[in-house]
Amino acid sequence: MTAVGRGSSSAPNPAFDPYRAAAQPAAPQGNFMLITAPAKINLYLGVHEGTDDGGYHRVDTVMTTLDISDTIAIAPSDRLMVKTVPEADFPQESNTAYKAAVAMGEAFGREPNFAILIDKHIPVRAGLGGPSTDAAATIMGICRYWGVDPRDERIDAVARSIGADVPFFLYGPPAHLDGRGDSMRELFRPLTGTPVALVKPMTGGVSTVEAYRRFDESPIKAQPLEPMLEAMRSHDEQVIFDCVSNNLAPVARALCPEIGEIVDWMREQPDVRAVDVCGSGATVFAVCATQMAADKIGIAAMKEHGWWAQAARMEKSGPIIAVG
Template sequence: MPRTPGKFILISAPAKINLYLGVHAETDDRGYHRVDSVMTTISLSDVVAIAPAEELSVHTVPAADYPMEQNSAYRAARAMGEAFGREPNFAILIDKHIPQQAGLGGPSTDAAATILGMVTYWGLDARDPRIDAVARRIGADVPFFLYGPPAYCDGAGDTVREMFRPLTGTPVALVRPQGPGVSTAEAYRRFDESPVALPPLEPLLEALRKHDETEIFANVANNLAPASCELHPAMAEALAWIGDQRDVRASAVAGSGSTVFAICNTQMAAEAIVLAARARGWWGEVAQMEKSGPYISVG
């Protein structure tokens, strides 16, 4: 049933890390690279508040430095309205905790949370194929965030092919050096100048099917990372640094960057890495791998 008008809901919108990112050299008819991606959500999250209103509005805390019409949540709401023939008249407020241009999926998870909120308010069938079509229209990672468990996606990284048992509670240290983030478009352009071979994918998928953590973390890979590190030398420094820390099971660049992450043996090890990173003047947060995508926390 549709949500009672006038009441707001809060939706947690988790970040993600890529256990695998494989960018193919060839592109499709749309000009998009074929991408194989294995992602898992983590506990770091934005919070999206949504309520019926006289017109659509989207605001963020802290305030964004670009028009709200460019916000992924605004575009998702407009696309949902077009897909279902309704006016998307909602007030949306996003409490931002996921850094911008960090490779953690902030805009995509906010869009997915907005879609979930509208599905709830309008009483839609979550299996309606128009919902997934809207998600793919907004961004490559958005369909993944509608589901939540670790998943293998292909196409342009926007088609969920297989989901796996969650690695719930696994500690992760997130580190982002100072300076501007990495533009995904710029990272792909640099990749095109000097493509990097695809890392093996099947060993990771087999390990995920068996829930073999040792093999999963032994096969973490990202072939877009060299291009991103060329654009952001401080990230390359952070990646080398985090991989040398104690009790690290695997380390990699998150998406196209500029965050790097370490999967750790213990929560204490993750906390120590983050404290050391902050002492160097870098942003750092401790997180854990999660089992779900956006979910209604209040309302």
Template structure:
């Protein structure tokens, strides 16, 4: 068998046409999210962000087929052509001149419209799988171009190291040493969903000033977790809370819980994350959130993007 680099830079065997690949596709949180009032020529907001992967993950099974099909468990209520994994496979086929004839099954564990990057990580995992099947280096610039064409978060998920991204949140500027194993509690209202588009529209109605970026980057370069946590910011959070007030209630509640070092909104919501002193504290926050009737998960920070499950 030939060999090809996997998303984390290691070497992995290229799959035969009869093989199926199982890919773990992690969620993310934004340690820093700074949305600019200015937009680029396309009308997209300029965004600075620092993202880090978690061990909460969707699981994708990808196998060769007679045509491209994508389905999810639980089943979604929109056509497969609207799924980011489908779009990623089509885009990979066009760029590399191949027919993306695969069956993609996505076992969903990351909630939708939660600010945790579920659609983006599924797209990145699909790209990684096709690189593996077709013997393509995931670090090929054309692969990164495909990722950027699907969504702003997809380039981050291709590799998954803690990363500072600029541009519209899609240009990888700097990576940092992971904080692997750091406990994180995730909580969201079951009924509230926040559209990213609506969150940005709400932001435009009342833009919030950019939080300082450089102190966060300096703390990450020094790998000083106390300083990193002191710099956690999200100026899109007020828009998310305005669209779904229960997010603000959860945020206030989480900041009062024992063992919580810092809490903020994930991306555009609706999830709130709390970085905790211990895994036991994260699990206690999750259990207390369950008692309130909210969705919750006790996670840990990871160190990579989509990875092949042996």
């Protein structure tokens, strides 16, 4: 086992402050908060060989949020409770939102007594970051209730303790993260509005744990990172989309051969600028030249193959809070 570091971003970087969704630490006036928790795609994912003491791989990733999202309603309560719609097939204590609330309580020495209702729209085991964005949204909501400044360095630590993807969702714009994929390195100008088609098998999915385990059995070298970072800095869309890559994709295809079929089919579709697997799968994304192209791919994927599909757009935001 190779020991790898976890990056050094536990201290907040003031350059990122304007992007924090809950940056005004004021208690809400209404009865509850509604929080929009967006999905993500990895425009670049490079997993490196070897794991740290916690069994995590060092990764470089460039992620952006999408306009498909879970919605989280959160209100003070006599105890902590988390429910989802549709109802989850696992206990509430395993929900990342529940874990995030408990971790917030421990970090700030308070009782995290909130009722949290999650309206699930982001499919699970899909590589779209559903559990992680729910956790980030919960953290931001509790910050607002408790008057905690989201730039407090304990917030990044709480986020990281729930999952590697959670810190990204505290910010939202396209970003490069390293370490476990939980250390913010650089934010980029958003690609807001860029059309994306999402397609995945109707049932099943890929477990993140299983994908990383399989990666260790036959590791594949990551594509060079620097060209992607340069393209993001110069906001050169053509080069950005030429640099789209994911070295977990072959593992996802091996674990779920239908993913390979979807990738091959998406690459044949008209007006497609890039196609790859989202994170550890099972969703495949196609960056499209027009929204019409993304819609057409979604419809054809459903009608001709019976796959789950949705057209979306890239977004610029992390959690968005509304007070009700």
